[in-house]
Amino acid sequence: MAKTPNIITFLNCMVGFYSVTYTYAGNIGMASALILLAIVLDGLDGRLARREKKPSQFGVELDSLSDIVSFGVAPAFLVYIHWFGGVDPLGLLLCSILVVCGITRLARFNVTGPQDHFEGLPIPVAAGFLALASMLGRPTESLAIFFVVMLAVLMVAWSLEYPSLKTKDTGEIRVLLVVCLLTGVTTLYISENLFSFLFGVILGYISFAPLIRCVSTAKRGE
Known part of the structure; x- marks a missing residue:
């Protein structure tokens, strides 16, 4: 083993x-x-x-x-x-x-x-x-x-901190899943191709950390 x-x-x-x-x-x-x-x-x-x-x-x-x-x-x-x-x-x-x-x-x-x-x-x-x-x-x-x-x-x-599947923050994981599904479904709608869905999911993950950073920065600036 x-x-x-x-x-x-x-x-x-x-x-x-x-x-x-x-x-x-x-x-x-x-x-x-x-x-x-x-x-x-x-x-x-x-x-x-x-x-x-x-x-x-x-x-x-x-x-x-x-x-x-x-x-x-x-x-x-x-x-x-x-x-x-x-x-x-x-x-x-x-x-x-x-x-x-x-x-x-x-x-x-x-x-x-x-x-x-x-x-x-x-x-x-x-x-x-x-x-x-x-x-x-x-x-x-x-x-x-x-x-x-x-x-x-x-x-x-x-x-930039990207969440791992081992993270204990279930709320963050849920938000990540929503973002990835949204980008995946959007690219699937555009191309109607399974690989485009996977591409969208990965694109959502890549965008997640910069997006969270921008939101956090905006909140601190309020």
Whole structure:
């Protein structure tokens, strides 16, 4: 049982690498789907690891290294090839920064440890956003630049607290669910596509922390 989380972590890393190869081959749909599969595997190995009385430090480090491949390199390469055509120097720079911010986010998580809230946007959420956006089409260059910069900044915005499913604040979770469902249903209504619904849900989660910060700031200013 103790080795099971590590095996799933290895699978996560392999799936991330497969995503890179499919992007290189031009199969954007499969490359994006594999990133989503990696997110599922990452959640599964985390759940199994938490069942252990004393999770190993080896497993923690292994998980972070695998996440660099699956949620850092794979989605950045996908975006560089699919969104920027694989020839744009600015796109290459932005995608490189995206990887660096993702690695920084993972390092921050390893230092702070599991909490009720994430400091900055979790890297799997950013990867899921990029994968789903790629499945829905190819954004304009301006929108692509905005998305990449937005995600890079949010991942290292330590002052923004994103709720974890482990949080004990049920009220906050209910508000989060409402926001995610509203954005999900809205995008589903626009595109009539299951992936657009998932994209909307992730968009709602990404927007949640900045939205709460704006509301709190407005209340303090009254």
